[in-house]
Amino acid sequence: MSTFDDLLDRLDNVRPEGDSYLARCPAHPDDRPSLLLTLESSGRLLLYCRAGCKTHAVVAALGMKMSDLFNMASGSTTPVAKVGPKAPPTAEHIADATAYCEEANRRYASSPAAKYAEERFGISEAMGYFLGLGYDDGTIDSAWTTTAYTRVARLVVPFAGFDGVIRGWQSRALEEDEAPWCGPKNPPGHAWSTIGVFDLDNDEQNVMVTEGPGDRLTAVAAGYSAVAIRGAALARNTDTLDQLAKHLVG
Numbered sequence: 097m098s099t100f101d102d103l104l105d106r107l108d109n110v111r112p113e114g115d116s117y118l119a120r121c122p123a124h125p126d127d128r129p130s131l132l133l134t135l136e137s138s139g140r141l142l143l144y145c146r147a148g149c150k151t152h153a154v155v156a157a158l159g160m161k162m163s164d165l166f167n168m169a170s171g172s173t174t175p176v177a178k179v180g181p182k183a184p185p186t187a188e189h190i191a192d193a194t195a196y197c198e199e200a201n202r203r204y205a206s207s208p209a210a211k212y213a214e215e216r217f218g219i220s221e222a223m224g225y226f227l228g229l230g231y232d233d234g235t236i237d238s239a240w241t242t243t244a245y246t247r248v249a250r251l252v253v254p255f256a257g258f259d260g261v262i263r264g265w266q267s268r269a270l271e272e273d274e275a276p277w278c279g280p281k282n283p284p285g286h287a288w289s290t291i292g293v294f295d296l297d298n299d300e301q302n303v304m305v306t307e308g309p310g311d312r313l314t315a316v317a318a319g320y321s322a323v324a325i326r327g328a329a330l331a332r333n334t335d336t337l338d339q340l341a342k343h344l345v346g
């Protein structure tokens with residue numbers, strides 16, 4: 097049975113990506129490396145093609161079996177992904193998130209999303225545009241949106257950190273939907289940020305911590321620089337609280 101090292105040897109354009117590797121996907125004509133490979137310490141290999149190839153297609157193109165994904169030795173030189181908390185988004189993930197949110201923001205003016213934000217949260221169109229809110233009718237291309245995400249038109253809310261860098265986003269369905277708030281799927285081995293801040297005036301006295309992007313929009317309309325934590329369960333996540341505490345105290 098071949099090792100992860102052997103496998104990387106057989107792929108083209110291999111380069112490290114955080115705890116993972118990117119390589120040219122063997123299952124489709126790949127101009128830029130689209131295949132993300134992550135070997136977990138348990139020996140499980142995660143394969144993810146950003147162009148959308150199914151895992152079994154990639155496995156077949158590699159001449160492997162699906163069962164090979166569950167028990168792979170690392171070989172001598174390759175590092176193995178850490179267990180424990182997922183890694184933050186890489187520079188490439190951040191570029192993807194930024195490109196997506198900027199495109200949605202370009203489509204915001206006079207959109208159904210702008211109308212929704214005004215009616216539901218009291219955010220004027222000009223302010224929404226300034227905050228980086230966006231509109232996606234399901235046609236913006238992203239490797240990270242799912243079919244559940246794109247089946248309805250959405251108001252896009254970027255999750256930027258205190259440094260202004262977008263590390264995730266959440267979107268509100270503009271009509272009745274099973275997933276009223278929906279975010280991008282996590283890159284394998286990584287997790288999008290659960291904290292988003294609208295830092296309007298850089299006045300840390302005025303920061304309000306909220307539980308979700310909806311509350312954040314309402315708070316901003318009321319004059320706060322609001323921080324959103326995605327859902328009550330995540331509000332109990334210690335990593336998230338550490339990030340907040342570091343900023344608010346420091």
Ligand SMILES: [Zn+2]
Pocket residue numbers: 121122123124126130145146147148149
């Ligand atoms: Zn592919």
